[in-house]
Every structure is written in C-alpha cells, then in structure tokens.
Amino acid sequence: MLKLLRSNADLRALFVAQVISFMGDWFTFVAVTGIIKDATGSAFLVSLAYVSFSLPSFLASPIAGPMVDRFDRRRLLLVVSGGQAIAALGLLTASGDRVWPLFVFQGLISAMAAFIKPAIDAGIPNLARDLDELRTANALFGSTWGVMLAVGAALGGVFSEVFGRNAAFIADAVSFALALGLFALIRRPMQEPQHAHRPTMRPLADMTEAVHYARQDKVVMALIASKSTFAIGAATVSQLPVLATSVYGWKDGGTGMLLAARGAGAGLGPLLASWFTKGSLARVLRVCGFSGLVFSVAYVAAAWSPVIFMAAALITIGHLGGGAQWTLSTYGLQMRTPDHIRGRVMAGDYAIVTLVMSIIGLLSGVMSEAVDVRWTITAFAGVGGLAGLAYIAWTKPIIDKLS
Secondary structure (H helix, E strand, O other): OHHHHHHOHHHHHHHHHHHHHHHHHHHHHHHHHHHHHHHHOOHHHHHHHHHHOOHHHHHHHHHHHHHHHHOOHHHHHHHHHHHHHHHHHHHHHOEOOEOHHHHHHHHHHHHHHHHHHHHHHHHHHHHOOOHHHHHHHHHHHHHHHHHHHHHHHHHHHHHHHHHOHHHHHHHHHHHHHHHHHHHOOOOOOOOOHHHOOOOOOOHHHHHHHHHHHHHHOHHHHHHHHHHHHHHHHHHHHHHHHHHHHHHOOOOHHHHHHHHHHHHHHHHHHHHHHHHHHOOOHHHHHHHHHHHHHHHHHHHHHHHOOOOHHHHHHHHHHHHHHHHHHHHHHHHHHHHHOOHHHHHHHHHHHHHHHHHHHHHHHHHHHHHHHHOOHHHHHHHHHHHHHHHHHHHHHHHHHHHHHHO
16 A cells, blocks of 8 residues: 555545545534534534534535536546635634534535545546556545544544634644645546546436436446445444433543544454455445444444443444445445446435435434433444345345356
C-alpha cells in the first residue's frame, strides 16, 4: 500500500484529501450530537442528527449521479469541497437551545457528499494503473474511512471537551478547504475522455438507465443489495451517543470512544477482506453475506455489556464485518460497471443505503426514547441479522454461477 501511495501521485492526493476530510467529519459528528443531547436530552433528536448526516445524500443522489458521469469529476470535487467548507462554517451559528442550524448546515454538507463519494469511487478505477492497484486502492480507501473514524472520533471527543464544540466546526471547515487543495493536485483524468463534458442533464432518464443496467446484471444487484441489508442493522450506530451517555454515564469522550471502536473495526475489516477475496467476485459476495451476521451478533452483545470498554471491543469486532462488507461491495461495483455509467450506479448504491440508514435511524430514535436504548440496538441488530441470512440464501445461486 505504501508502494502504491509513493508511485501513484494522483491516488496519493485523492487519498490524503479523503483522510483529512473524514477526520473533520467525525470531529463534527461528536460535537453536533453532544450539543443536541445537552440542549434537549432527546434520544430522538440525537437520531435525527444522525439522519442529517445521511438522508440529504439520498435526496441529492438523483442529480449527483448524472453529474458525476456527465461532468469532469475532478472539477466537481473542487466545487463541492468549497461549498462544504462554507456550510461547515454555518454550524457556528448554533447556540444554547438554538440547535436548528446544526440540522440545516449539516444537511447541506451531507447533500454535497452525495457528489463526493460517487465521484471518488467512480474515478479510482481510472487513476489505478492495473487491477492489482485497483484492489489495493480500494482496500486502502475503504480502511481509511474506518481509521479516520477511529482517530477522528476519539480525537473529536477530546478536542470538543478541551477546545469547545465550535472549534470542532472550524476544524471541519478547514478540512474541506485542505481537501479542495489536494483535489487540485490530481492531473490524470478521473474518467474516460469520451465520457467527460456532457452538459446535457436528464436526471430522471439518466438514473433510469442505471436502474435498468443494474436489473439486468444480478451481480450488480447483489452488490447494491449488500449495503442495504447491512444498513438495517448499521443504523443503530445512531444510538451510540445515547448508549455512551445514558447507559454508561460518559460525555463526549465516551461517544468518541465507541465511535473510535467502530472505526477501528471498519479500518481493519477491508484489509483482511481484500487479502481473502483476491479479486474474486464470488468471494466478494460470500464475504458480504457473512460479514452482516458478524455485525449483528456483535452489536447485540455490545448493547448488554456491563462496561463501556467491553462494548467498545465488541463494536470493533462487529465493524470488522461491516467494514469488509461496505468496502467489498464498492470494489465489486468498480470491477463490474463500465465507466460511462459507473457514477450513476455508485450514486444509486449510496442513495439506497443512506435512505435505509435514515429510516432505521429515525425508527431507532423513536424506540429508544419510548423503550430503552439497549433493547433498541438489540431489535434492529437482530432484524439486520435476519436480513443477512436472507441475503446469503438469495446470493448462493449467483455465487455458484461465478465460481
């Protein structure tokens, strides 16, 4: 992996930009949920904050997908990163019981993220010089999300308590500005020349084309469904701040610890999974199926752990599976889809998973406030496990055909 970063300057710039941006995001998440929990004491509003990190991405995806395929992906990254930096500064307008700016401006950041992730995911195959580099790059970029979650969440909790939550928002704005500068260093095109600079926009027709393509390819459908089944259980992540504060009696530092545990697992999972799958789509689908079960069992056990440190360890184990599933499904789509439609497929994949996570996040917030956070995590992680079993059964004939 270090060899890849040393030898491929464009992937290095993209990688470092992602690292910096992710760290800023998790600084913000800890601060936003902390402010809302302190100001309102509402588990539902904490869940709504989690939704503000995901649902706007779903709403923006029908426009983001076609733009990623029709416009220069590098320039798109530059413009959107600048917009995110401005929106991050808007978070500073929240104060005391006035928490609505947090939802508004974080929603804007999330909506713009609907352009960032598909552009990066669709562009990586064009920056990788061969299939081995693509596999290595995918594992590296996938694990980075987890590592930066671990580092960003842990540091974010401490940073927020020491320097204040407004300082976390400023750090997030700076991270977007730095990412913009790094995107500007990319020199090679992030898409095939014949597919760039097609300004005619037909959002509905363009996304319909991507849906038809996915429906005709069962492997693509299985890869997209992988994240969706995982998201049923993964949305219980919205309750980690409630678990840390209400059950274990910690503050922002406890939230940061549990999120860091999530990131540690999500960082290691893609590396282990990449070594095992070795570019085989059959193995990718198989790992995606069983990873969801690991996640569900671990989260149920974490919910009932007597101390926060045990819960953190189990959350790490759960996200070994979650990180593997998330990264491998993206890698499979990169291998399977052609460049001219890849951005729309990636945007559709992202849209579906953010929608599922938003709905489950809201439902978990309602249940947590009405019943108990531990039973809430147990219920939704259990449903996620059942979805994982159904996914394994559904994909077995597809895997057999690929093997």
